[in-house]
Amino acid sequence: MPEQQWPLWEVFIRSKQGLDHKHAGSIHAADAAMAMENARDVYTRRMEGVSIWVVESRYIHASNPDESSSLYDPANDKIYRHPTFYDLPDELKHM
Amino acid sequence: MPLPDSEKNEKLFQDTVDQDIRIEPKDWMPDAYRKTLIRQISQHAHSEIVGMLPEANWITRAPTLRRKATLIAKVQDEAGHGLYLYSAAETLGISREEMVDQLLSGKAKYSSIFNYPTLTWADMGAIGWLVDGAAIMNQVPLCRASYGPYARAMVRICKEESFHQRQGFEILLVLSKGSEAQRRMCQDAIDRWWWPSVMMFGPNDEASPHTAQSMKWKIKRFSNDELRQRFIDVCMEQVKLLGMHLPDPDLKWNKERQHYDFGEIDWEEFRNVINGNGPCNKERLAARVRAHEDGAWVREAALAHAEKRRRCYA
Numbered sequence: 055m056p057e058q059q060w061p062l063w064e065v066f067i068r069s070k071q072g073l074d075h076k077h078a079g080s081i082h083a084a085d086a087a088m089a090m091e092n093a094r095d096v097y098t099r100r101m102e103g104v105s106i107w108v109v110e111s112r113y114i115h116a117s118n119p120d121e122s123s124s125l126y127d128p129a130n131d132k133i134y135r136h137p138t139f140y141d142l143p144d145e146l147k148h149m
Numbered sequence: 150m151p152l153p154d155s156e157k158n159e160k161l162f163q164d165t166v167d168q169d170i171r172i173e174p175k176d177w178m179p180d181a182y183r184k185t186l187i188r189q190i191s192q193h194a195h196s197e198i199v200g201m202l203p204e205a206n207w208i209t210r211a212p213t214l215r216r217k218a219t220l221i222a223k224v225q226d227e228a229g230h231g232l233y234l235y236s237a238a239e240t241l242g243i244s245r246e247e248m249v250d251q252l253l254s255g256k257a258k259y260s261s262i263f264n265y266p267t268l269t270w271a272d273m274g275a276i277g278w279l280v281d282g283a284a285i286m287n288q289v290p291l292c293r294a295s296y297g298p299y300a301r302a303m304v305r306i307c308k309e310e311s312f313h314q315r316q317g318f319e320i321l322l323v324l325s326k327g328s329e330a331q332r333r334m335c336q337d338a339i340d341r342w343w344w345p346s347v348m349m350f351g352p353n354d355e356a357s358p359h360t361a362q363s364m365k366w367k368i369k370r371f372s373n374d375e376l377r378q379r380f381i382d383v384c385m386e387q388v389k390l391l392g393m394h395l396p397d398p399d400l401k402w403n404k405e406r407q408h409y410d411f412g413e414i415d416w417e418e419f420r421n422v423i424n425g426n427g428p429c430n431k432e433r434l435a436a437r438v439r440a441h442e443d444g445a446w447v448r449e450a451a452l453a454h455a456e457k458r459r460r461c462y463a
Binding site: 057058059060062079080081082084085088095096099100116118119120 | 173222232233237445459
């Protein structure tokens with residue numbers, strides 16, 4: 055019987071207080087506690103983080119690059135969502 | 150839905166690469182690009198893992214506590230680098246297990262430099278200075294490789310490698326200022342590691358058929374010979390600080406080329422070591438196989454424990 059493998063986990067690290075967690079990479083671990091320990095050893099040997107999230111990779115749903123156009127293009131014709139769209143006199147201050 | 154036109158995909162892919170936009174895991178990519186990357190990244194990962202062995206050989210015999218602590222930290226980094234790279238390769242659709250199997254069965258290659266023995270403490274210095282130095286020369290351009298996960302792993306690795314190289318040079322510097330016996334040991338280590346390090350850049354450009362394609366894909370940014378020349382030029386300056394010399398009588402400054410000329414590389418030796426006949430090939434692989442087999446019960450027990458906890462708390 056082939057050996058059963060430890061599942062894959064994605065690791066997210068907050069590099070300092072006030073910043074978002076950012077994807078750092080992935081690791082293998084049998085459970086969440088081990089994933090946390092492995093993430094610590096692999097991704098934060100030099101104080102790269104103050105907080106770690108681990109999530110089993112199979113729970114991540116990613117958008118498909120082939121659908122980029124339907125997902126992101128519609129925003130292009132709605133430039134009125136940006137402040138620079140509006141024509142205002144230079145004299146107008148504090149806005 | 151009609152199948153996407155493969156030529157259109159190919160063109161879109163190359164345009165993306167040409168614009169220096171990174172390719173990410175779910176993007177379309179040519180099969181050959183995927184295969185090349187899997188081979189290159191996993192070989193690099195294997196090299197990091199096997200590379201722990203020659204150095205681990207000296208951990209218990211490091212001359213001081215400081216040297217022992219820093220050597221352990223370096224070896225731990227190498228394990229980390231192997232793991233960053235395995236996880237980058239996994240984004241291309243190969244499993245960790247498959248890669249480990251390829252290494253243990255001897256199907257996959259790793260850097261042939263690690264098939265040389267570490268005979269004295271000075272070898273820890275020479276490896277750090279020369280082997281890590283050559284690795285850095287190779288790796289810095291990879292931080293801009295076209296495949297996102299690979300480039301990101303390389304950024305992490307390069308940040309950490311510079312500590313390895315400085316650690317190595319410091320070891321040699323201390324020996325170079327020591328007793329006559331220590332100075333001899335220092336020169337001897339340089340003599341043994343120099344040529345294998347020069348070979349780390351791979352075959353000459355005319356004997357390296359994949360270079361052009363890899364450059365077009367921006368997996369590679371400089372040719373083997375360009376990087377090798379750069380390495381030799383840098384080392385020729387650095388060796389002066391040690392008051393030692395590099396074991397190549399043909400090394401001399403060429404004013405016209407603004408580079409050092411150097412002697413003929415023994416490609417016969419290079420091929421021999423790659424093909425499994427280096428001094429330590431069998432020993433290295435045997436050590437990896439033993440570690441993997443001895444660890445099997447731990448991997449199994451961890452899974453059983455995780456499963457039991459899941460049941461208890463479900």
